[in-house]
Structures are given as structure tokens and as C-alpha cells.
Amino acid sequence: MSEPLGSEGTTRRLPVLDRTAEDDVPAPDPAPAPGSGRFWSARRVPAAVAALLLAALAGVLLYDIAAVRADRPPLRARRELARQLAERPLDDIWVLVGAGVAAALGLWLILLAVTPGLRDVLPMRRPHPDVRAGLHRGAAGLVLRDRAMEVAGVQSVHVRAGRRRADVRAVSHFRDLDDVRADLDAVLGDAVRGLGLARPPALSVRVRRHGRKG
Numbered sequence: 387m388s389e390p391l392g393s394e395g396t397t398r399r400l401p402v403l404d405r406t407a408e409d410d411v412p413a414p415d416p417a418p419a420p421g422s423g424r425f426w427s428a429r430r431v432p433a434a435v436a437a438l439l440l441a442a443l444a445g446v447l448l449y450d451i452a453a454v455r456a457d458r459p460p461l462r463a464r465r466e467l468a469r470q471l472a473e474r475p476l477d478d479i480w481v482l483v484g485a486g487v488a489a490a491l492g493l494w495l496i497l498l499a500v501t502p503g504l505r506d507v508l509p510m511r512r513p514h515p516d517v518r519a520g521l522h523r524g525a526a527g528l529v530l531r532d533r534a535m536e537v538a539g540v541q542s543v544h545v546r547a548g549r550r551r552a553d554v555r556a557v558s559h560f561r562d563l564d565d566v567r568a569d570l571d572a573v574l575g576d577a578v579r580g581l582g583l584a585r586p587p588a589l590s591v592r593v594r595r596h597g598r599k600g
Contacts (some may be wrong), residue, residue, distance in 0.1 A: 415539050423584075425520055427503030444567065507582045508549060523547045524583055530554065533577040539566045541596060552578065552587045567593045 539561030
């Protein structure tokens with residue numbers, strides 16, 4: 387090929403770009419945005435049950451107050467409750483049982499209010515503050531299982547993906563067990579990093595030989 391000519395018929399050398407080894411290094415992944423914690427459950431069923439019970443009790447109490455103001459006798463249930471509270475001592479067994487049930491229900495509601503719930507949803511990294519995603523633990527386990535089945539020598543795999551650890555139990559029908567375990571560690575390590583989780587679970591890999599029957 388001929389070199390390009392300048393304005394006066396002379397040859398002009400094209401600039402040469404120096405390529406260093408640093409140009410081949412891929413850019414690091416962006417740091418996850420803050421707020422990649424667990425998803426919070428709406429707790430619709432406990433909230434609905436508590437709201438219905440409080441509304442029913444409030445309605446009965448307001449009806450009784452209105453009846454008393456209208457010169458009608460109070461409800462028999464309220465009179466019986468007032469009598470029982472006045473006559474029974476504090477160390478009575480039914481008083482203690484009722485207090486224990488009320489305390490247990492209160493602690494249960496407090497626990498539901500301060501815990502996020504949705505343990506089956508694993509939060510993913512947030513490359514952008516406006517984007518938030520989660521991965522179901524079953525889907526994560528299925529991905530790890532499919533990747534483990536690609537390793538030579540693996541006959542079957544059982545994966546239990548948790549929030550902090552992923553337990554992998556593999557059965558090998560040929561190859562050395564140490565070689566299969568080393569390949570599983572490498573393949574599953576890449577698979578866990580590829581899930582894009584905010585807190586990647588630790589791997590626990592066990593490989594055994596298929597037992598013979600009979």
C-alpha cells in the first residue's frame with residue numbers, strides 16, 4: 387500500500403500509538419452503592435390480624451361506653467372481666483397465663499417489626515443508587531448446580547444456598563475425588579462471583595463416591 391501524500395506531494399508518516407500491558411487489564415467492577423442490605427417484608431398477614439383484633443376490641447369498647455352513657459347496663463363480659471380482675475390475686479395461675487400470652491404476643495410483634503424477613507431473597511450489588519435487585523436462594527442454588535454438573539466426573543449434585551454459606555454435596559462416579567473437588571472449587575467460585583451478590587456466600591464443597599448397593 388502507498389502511504390498518504392501531503393499537500394506538497396511528500397509522504398507523511400502516520401502517528402504510532404504505544405500499547406502497553408495496562409491497556410489489556412479489564413476495568414474493575416464499580417463499587418456497590420450503599421444500601422445493599424436485605425429486603426424488608428411488608429408483614430401483611432400479621433399486620434392485618436393485629437389491626438382486625440384491635441379494631442374489634444375498640445369497637446366493642448366504644449359500643450359498651452355508648453350503651454352506658456345511654457343508661458343501659460354494661461356488657462356482661464366487661465362486668466365479668468372487671469370482677470375477675472378485682473377478685474383474683476396477681477399470683478393466680480390464670481392471671482400468670484394471660485400475662486405470659488400477652489407478653490409473648492407483644493415480643494412476637496416487636497420481633498416482626500425489627501427484623502427484615504424475606505430470608506429467601508439474597509440482595510445483589512447495587513452499581514447504581516437507583517437500581518436494586520435480589521436473587522432468590524433457589525435460583526442461586528440452581529445456577530450453582532448447573533455449573534457443578536459441567537465438571538467432569540460429577541454424577542449428581544445437591545446445593546443448598548444460604549445467606550452466608552452455600553453447601554454443595556456432589557457424587558462422583560469416576561476421576562480422583564481430590565481432582566473433582568479442586569475443579570468444583572474453581573468453577574463454583576467463579577459462579578458465586580458471577581451471581582453479583584452483595585455478600586457472596588462462602589462455599590462448602592464435599593465430594594463422595596457413589597455407594598454400591600447389595
